[in-house]
Amino acid sequence: TAALELDGIERIYNRGLPSEVAVLRGVTMSLAPGEVAALVAPSGAGKSTLLHIAGLLDTADTGAVRLSGRDMTRLSDRQRTRARRDEIGFIYQFHHLLPEFSAAENVILPQLAAGVSRQDADARAQSLLDAVGVAPRAGHRPSALSGGEQQRVAFCRALANRPSLLLADEPTGNLDPETSDVVFGALMALVRDTGLSALIATHNLDLAKRMDRVLTLDSGRISG
Ligand code: ADP
Ligand code: ADP
Numbered sequence: 001t002a003a004l005e006l007d008g009i010e011r012i013y014n015r016g017l018p019s020e021v022a023v024l025r026g027v028t029m030s031l032a033p034g035e036v037a038a039l040v041a042p043s044g045a046g047k048s049t050l051l052h053i054a055g056l057l058d059t060a061d062t063g064a065v066r067l068s069g070r071d072m073t074r075l076s077d078r079q080r081t082r083a084r085r086d087e088i089g090f091i092y093q094f095h096h097l098l099p100e101f102s103a104a105e106n107v108i109l110p111q112l113a114a115g116v117s118r119q120d121a122d123a124r125a126q127s128l129l130d131a132v133g134v135a136p137r138a139g140h141r142p143s144a145l146s147g148g149e150q151q152r153v154a155f156c157r158a159l160a161n162r163p164s165l166l167l168a169d170e171p172t173g174n175l176d177p178e179t180s181d182v183v184f185g186a187l188m189a190l191v192r193d194t195g196l197s198a199l200i201a202t203h204n205l206d207l208a209k210r211m212d213r214v215l216t217l218d219s220g221r222i223s224g
Contacts, residue, residue: 001069002030003165003197004054009063011049023049024060025220031165031197036188038208039201041217047201048169050217054199055167056084068164085114089158089196091168091187095150097142103153104129104138107160114161121160128156131193132186148179155187159194166191166198173203180204 009027014020023046031037041047052058054065056072065072067087075083097106104125111121129135132152134145142150151172158166171187172180184207191198200211208214215224 001033002066003033003035003068004029004031004199005064005066005069006030006050006054007064007066009050009053009060009065011046011053011058011060015061022220024053027063027217027220027222029215029222031199033197034195035213036191036196036198036200036211037213037215038211039199039215039217040203040205040208041201043203045217046220047217051167051169051199051201054165055088055090056080057090086161087164089161089163089166091151091154091158091166091171093170093173095142095154097150097153097157099142102139102141103134103145103149106142106153107156110157110160116161124160125156128159128190129153131190132156146179147175148183151175151183152186155190159190159196162194164197166196166200168198168200170201170203172207180207184210 006027006029009024011024012020012022027050039047049058053060072083101109107125107128108121111124112118126135129138132155134149134152137145137149172184175183188210202208213224215222
């Protein structure tokens with residue numbers, strides 16, 4: 001079974017208004033277990049909309065979303081929130097870490113919220129932070145970390161609850177090219193290590209080429 005399937009997804013904003021815009025016009029794609037695909041799109045093409053629908057943060061007007069074969073289209077809000085929490089890791093261009101908490105706590109808190117014991121959450125945070133090379137900075141608040149370190153902590157937080165699918169929107173987009181390269185390498189190692197399936201939006205074609213497959217979103221449809 002595919003980790004993620006999008007089947008005929010359509011999304012129109014401002015329907016019926018002069019500002020109506022059909023952003024997605026029948027997006028169909030699937031991601032195999034363990035597969036890492038790049039999503040490349042010109043700005044405004046609808047990549048954030050697509051990631052939000054795949055991540056159950058937004059709903060399509062038409063079409064189906066399936067995670068590991070399970071149809072997510074008709075879930076209640078509660079089931080949707082739960083599926084999002086249990087199955088999906090999200091990474092944004094900006095880290096959105098909690099400023100009052102240390103790097104480690106930022107990785108521990110979502111686990112506690114999901115019912116993991118403090119001891120197990122600590123151990124998991126430690127091993128994730130270690131894997132991306134920020135363990136020595138675990139006790140610092142985000143503001144004391146470099147941009148690259150902050151993003152690496154955000155990766156750990158996204159993976160803390162062992163999602164089956166990772167969705168990332170320009171995960172290194174706010175970093176300088178050199179840092180971006182290193183931080184992206186850390187992300188790929190983490191993803192490969194955990195066998196995650198991932199859909200990673202990027203403008204950076206060099207990064208896109210390091211993934212298994214490149215999907216292009218243009219004129220509301222996917223090719224590749
Ligand atoms: P991308 O992430 O590729 O830049 P988005 O998915 O953010 O694209 O947006 C695609 C298009 O839809 C853009 O033209 C954007 O202005 C428009 N759009 C996005 N969200 C909304 C919204 N909530 N209401 C109206 N238009 C929107
Ligand atoms: P990014 O490209 O970094 O994802 P965007 O500017 O495309 O950022 O979108 C940021 C947020 O604003 C998204 O949640 C999107 O849905 C919303 N948005 C984007 N364009 C519009 C718009 N024209 N009208 C209303 N909301 C929009």
